[in-house]
Amino acid sequence: WEEVSIMDEKNVPIRTYQVCNVLEPNQNNWLRTDWIPRSGAQRVYVEVKFTLRDCNSLPGVTGTCKETFNLYYHESNEDRESYIKESSFIKVDTVAADESFTQVDVGDRIMKLNTEVRDVKVTTRKGFYLAFQDVGACIALVSVRVFYKTCPLTIRNLATFPDTVTGADTSSLVEVRGSCVNQSEEREEPKMYCGADGEWLVPIGGCLCNPGYQEKSGTCKACSVGFYKAKSSDPGCSKCPPHSHSVRDGATVCDCHSGFFRADSDPPSMACTQPPSAPQQLISVVNETSVVLEWAPPRRLGGRSDTSYSLECLICQTGSHNYPRPGSGSGSHLCLPCGSDVLFSPGQTGLKTTRVVVSELRAHTHYTFIVHAHNGVSQASGAGAAQSVSVTLTTNQAAPSPVSFIQATDVTRHSLSLAWQQPDRPNGVILEYEVKFYEKDQRERSYRIMRTFSRSVDVTGLNPLTVYVFHVRARTAAGYGEFSAPFEFSTNSDPFPLIGEGVNSAFLLLSISGVGILLLISAAVFIISRRRSKYSKTKQDSEEEKHLNPGVKIYVDPFTYEDPDQAIHEFAKEIDVSSIHIERVIGMGEFGEVCSGRLRVQGKREIYVAIKSLKAGYSDKQRRDFLSEASIMGQFDHPNIIRLEGVVTRCKPLMIITEYMENGSLDAFLRKHDGQFTVIQLVGMLRGIASGMKYLSDMSYVHRDLAARNILVNSNLVCKVSDFGLSRVLEDDPEAAYTTRIPIRWTAPEAIAYRKFTTASDVWSYGIVMWEVVSYGERPYWDMNNQDVIKAMEEGYRLPAPMDCPVVLHQLMLDCWERERAERPTFSQILNMLDKLIRNPGTLRHHRQTHRKTYIPWSMCVWLQSIGLERYRDTLAAAGYTSLDSLLLHKQDHICAFTQQSYINSLTYNRRIRASFIQGTGENNFPKILTS
Numbered sequence: 001w002e003e004v005s006i007m008d009e010k011n012v013p014i015r016t017y018q019v020c021n022v023l024e025p026n027q028n029n030w031l032r033t034d035w036i037p038r039s040g041a042q043r044v045y046v047e048v049k050f051t052l053r054d055c056n057s058l059p060g061v062t063g064t065c066k067e068t069f070n071l072y073y074h075e076s077n078e079d080r081e082s083y084i085k086e087s088s089f090i091k092v093d094t095v096a097a098d099e100s101f102t103q104v105d106v107g108d109r110i111m112k113l114n115t116e117v118r119d120v121k122v123t124t125r126k127g128f129y130l131a132f133q134d135v136g137a138c139i140a141l142v143s144v145r146v147f148y149k150t151c152p153l154t155i156r157n158l159a160t161f162p163d164t165v166t167g168a169d170t171s172s173l174v175e176v177r178g179s180c181v182n183q184s185e186e187r188e189e190p191k192m193y194c195g196a197d198g199e200w201l202v203p204i205g206g207c208l209c210n211p212g213y214q215e216k217s218g219t220c221k222a223c224s225v226g227f228y229k230a231k232s233s234d235p236g237c238s239k240c241p242p243h244s245h246s247v248r249d250g251a252t253v254c255d256c257h258s259g260f261f262r263a264d265s266d267p268p269s270m271a272c273t274q275p276p277s278a279p280q281q282l283i284s285v286v287n288e289t290s291v292v293l294e295w296a297p298p299r300r301l302g303g304r305s306d307t308s309y310s311l312e313c314l315i316c317q318t319g320s321h322n323y324p325r326p327g328s329g330s331g332s333h334l335c336l337p338c339g340s341d342v343l344f345s346p347g348q349t350g351l352k353t354t355r356v357v358v359s360e361l362r363a364h365t366h367y368t369f370i371v372h373a374h375n376g377v378s379q380a381s382g383a384g385a386a387q388s389v390s391v392t393l394t395t396n397q398a399a400p401s402p403v404s405f406i407q408a409t410d411v412t413r414h415s416l417s418l419a420w421q422q423p424d425r426p427n428g429v430i431l432e433y434e435v436k437f438y439e440k441d442q443r444e445r446s447y448r449i450m451r452t453f454s455r456s457v458d459v460t461g462l463n464p465l466t467v468y469v470f471h472v473r474a475r476t477a478a479g480y481g482e483f484s485a486p487f488e489f490s491t492n493s494d495p496f497p498l499i500g501e502g503v504n505s506a507f508l509l510l511s512i513s514g515v516g517i518l519l520l521i522s523a524a525v526f527i528i529s530r531r532r533s534k535y536s537k538t539k540q541d542s543e544e545e546k547h548l549n550p551g552v553k554i555y556v557d558p559f560t561y562e563d564p565d566q567a568i569h570e571f572a573k574e575i576d577v578s579s580i581h582i583e584r585v586i587g588m589g590e591f592g593e594v595c596s597g598r599l600r601v602q603g604k605r606e607i608y609v610a611i612k613s614l615k616a617g618y619s620d621k622q623r624r625d626f627l628s629e630a631s632i633m634g635q636f637d638h639p640n641i642i643r644l645e646g647v648v649t650r651c652k653p654l655m656i657i658t659e660y661m662e663n664g665s666l667d668a669f670l671r672k673h674d675g676q677f678t679v680i681q682l683v684g685m686l687r688g689i690a691s692g693m694k695y696l697s698d699m700s701y702v703h704r705d706l707a708a709r710n711i712l713v714n715s716n717l718v719c720k721v722s723d724f725g726l727s728r729v730l731e732d733d734p735e736a737a738y739t740t741r742i743p744i745r746w747t748a749p750e751a752i753a754y755r756k757f758t759t760a761s762d763v764w765s766y767g768i769v770m771w772e773v774v775s776y777g778e779r780p781y782w783d784m785n786n787q788d789v790i791k792a793m794e795e796g797y798r799l800p801a802p803m804d805c806p807v808v809l810h811q812l813m814l815d816c817w818e819r820e821r822a823e824r825p826t827f828s829q830i831l832n833m834l835d836k837l838i839r840n841p842g843t844l845r846h847h848r849q850t851h852r853k854t855y856i857p858w859s860m861c862v863w864l865q866s867i868g869l870e871r872y873r874d875t876l877a878a879a880g881y882t883s884l885d886s887l888l889l890h891k892q893d894h895i896c897a898f899t900q901q902s903y904i905n906s907l908t909y910n911r912r913i914r915a916s917f918i919q920g921t922g923e924n925n926f927p928k929i930l931t932s
């Protein structure tokens with residue numbers, strides 16, 4: 001091979017390698033390239049440009065002339081191999097010319113250039129050599145170009161695919177993973193195949209522009225101002241929906257104009273909206289203890305269609321007509337949320353309709369109802385009061401609910417005794433029960449009616465072995481309630497009550513022991529009835545007798561337990577603290593704060609409760625005393641005894657949970673409502689207290705601290721006895737300075753003198769409570785000191801009748817204050833007496849004192865003393881001047897002489913008398929009336 005310079009077709013000089021030994025046989029001429037680095041290529045292409053002389057055109061050439069040459073390659077890591085054996089080369093191909101030329105014209109040569117391309121797989125070494133073998137042809141190699149192929153960098157479906165070298169084989173495809181362009185995310189893995197000839201094939205998957213960006217010629221461009229794109233899958237940027245805007249490029253959502261909102265569930269494509277305005281034209285129709293509330297939809301719905309309503313129910317104290325907006329000053333503290341027993345139909349919240357029936361309300365009670373309108377953006381907007389409308393109303397008087405259970409005891413041939421529970425909702429003081437009964441066979445064709453004031457009655461004159469049907473209904477000032485469901489009981493063939501059916505033990509004894517014992521018992525009964533003749537009962541009022549039956553529970557003193565925790569767990573339920581929700585502080589007890597709150601026990605309705613807690617840092621004794629109240633309370637179950645819900649002892653602070661009494665303690669309650677109740681209402685309260693005390697005395701429990709401050713009042717004016725704390729303190733600690741711990745003004749003389757606490761001393765205290773109630777919370781013995789009170793009692797002085805106090809009530813008080821405790825009435829007798837008064841309200845009208853003993857009130861004594869006329873005390877009493885007011889209101893003007901100032905001084909003992917004096921007569925008229 002010779003290196004020769006020639007001119008190409010365009011007459012540009014080029015270098016060539018030539019060989020042309022056509023006349024000599026056995027030619028084997030090699031021409032080899034330098035080392036060619038592979039550079040990652042796997043298949044290389046060799047393009048050879050050459051010219052070749054046609055053998056036939058060569059004169060004198062015989063069989064030795066050839067018209068082809070051979071192409072070889074040799075792979076090697078060595079870039080400078082000096083000698084490579086022929087046999088190391090691998091043949092690629094024998095290359096023939098497509099065109100050969102026949103002659104060379106001097107000066108105008110006609111060159112026919114051939115271009116041949118061969119490809120070869122080179123995968124094993126870093127590079128290779130090429131070689132051209134001539135075996136006797138006339139050739140000129142003009143150029144050799146060596147190359148490999150790639151699939152060029154490209155972007156397809158928003159994914160970039162890099163420049164990729166093709167595979168080693170002509171049929172092989174290289175799989176390539178694309179990467180998402182800026183501001184885009186994979187929709188599905190982007191993939192393509194690079195074909196052997198450098199073509200991209202079969203695109204799969206791809207990317208999507210991020211939120212806030214959209215595709216523009218293979219890239220992702222930000223949405224412009226006023227436009228947004230929320231999701232990558234959205235086709236492109238959209239204009240902001242109504243009442244919204246975007247202020248920056250690339251918005252994913254448009255912000256609402258001020259005053260407009262978007263609910264969490266609203267799509268970004270939805271217009272921004274507003275909360276509704278208040279519901280309109282709220283009207284209420286009261287029907288006894290239910291209310292129908294109806295309203296019109298709000299004037300503005302705020303551009304939405306998901307308006308709903310919710311109802312707030314508040315119970316308000318008398319006189320509170322203020323709208324109780326939370327935190328808006330006066331009025332709010334006068335209303336409390338209604339209890340969970342109120343029913344709302346179809347519901348209380350999430351209402352789609354504009355009409356609700358509210359039932360199970362309390363009778364004659366002030367309520368405020370607030371109807372709120374909501375929609376999807378109410379919460380986001382934080383809108384409150386503007387969206388509601390309220391109405392304040394008072395429910396009607398309502399008759400009591402039906403009696404739910406009747407029980408028969410003491411069944412004989414001709415009689416049976418019935419007993420029943422008070423209706424669930426008395427809706428006032430129960431004045432009477434009516435029992436209707438008939439023989440079952442007779443249906444209601446002929447029936448009998450009995451009336452009673454107690455919750456039991458003896459029905460006599462019945463036929464033996466006959467089934468009777470009984471109904472009971474209760475009456476309050478609002479009239480009769482519905483009759484109970486029918487209860488059937490049968491008389492039997494026996495003249496005496498059957499054992500096991502509530503037999504009276506006295507009766508049983510009687511039948512066994514014959515006439516002698518009968519006489520004995522009769523004598524005893526006679527004596528007792530003589531002593532108590534003042535309080536003799538009618539047959540119907542014999543409820544009390546039954547409680548003397550065996551089987552009545554007796555109170556167990558928790559201090560008899562060695563381990564106080566055992567007592568608490570026997571009598572009180574442990575409550576999980578998580579079910580208590582404390583709301584506010586309502587008072588201060590001996591051991592710490594008293595709060596109100598709510599209690600939700602699983603499977604039961606949520607109720608309002610009072611929570612007493614034991615403040616931190618207590619001693620063992622304090623813990624014991626604190627929990628003893630719960631151990632005592634937990635043993636009682638009576639509508640006039642505060643009910644224990646349970647205790648928290650497993651975690652701190654320790655708590656005692658009781659029912660919640662909306663009106664707090666009785667003394668403060670009465671002072672707040674001075675003069676606002678009817679006598680019947682006051683007697684109703686006293687009856688409740690007496691009933692609770694009778695229950696306690698039946699259980700042989702002595703309270704020791706009965707006083708109006710220890711009576712709690714609920715929203716129905718039901719009074720309940722509470723505060724079982726003090727009782728033991730005295731007995732446990734004989735050295736205590738007991739005169740300071742004993743509530744002197746409420747305590748019977750024998751209990752003060754030698755600590756003889758009995759049910760009879762509780763009756764004394766009850767008399768004081770009566771006086772407190774009728775005088776609307778006046779302090780007993782006003783501002784006299786304890787020593788004077790004790791002295792006055794010893795001398796036989798008793799509290800005078802409070803203003804407007806019916807004579808019978810004052811007489812009952814005086815009976816409770818009998819010096820001899822056996823002379824005092826029992827709670828059972830007090831209860832009967834009060835029931836009689838309620839039945840005959842006429843007896844409560846007499847205010848003048850006509851009782852057999854005449855007491856001169858202490859204040860009058862003090863006064864007479866102060867003006868030096870004490871000696872006239874009895875004369876005045878005999879003349880009927882038994883109180884300062886009777887003296888004051890007397891028109892005769894010759895009683896006694898004194899100075900105006902001494903009289904005024906003495907009046908400070910009784911603010912009510914002083915008030916009436918100043919109002920009624922005027923201080924200027926004073927000397928005229930009282931001169932002698």
Ligand code: AMP
Nearest residue numbers: 587588589590594610659660661664665
């Ligand atoms: P106490 O320690 O029992 O005298 O309670 C202190 C004050 O808390 C009482 O005077 C009441 O005002 C109040 N209180 C206690 N128990 C209740 C209750 N069950 N419901 C409402 N208020 C209560």
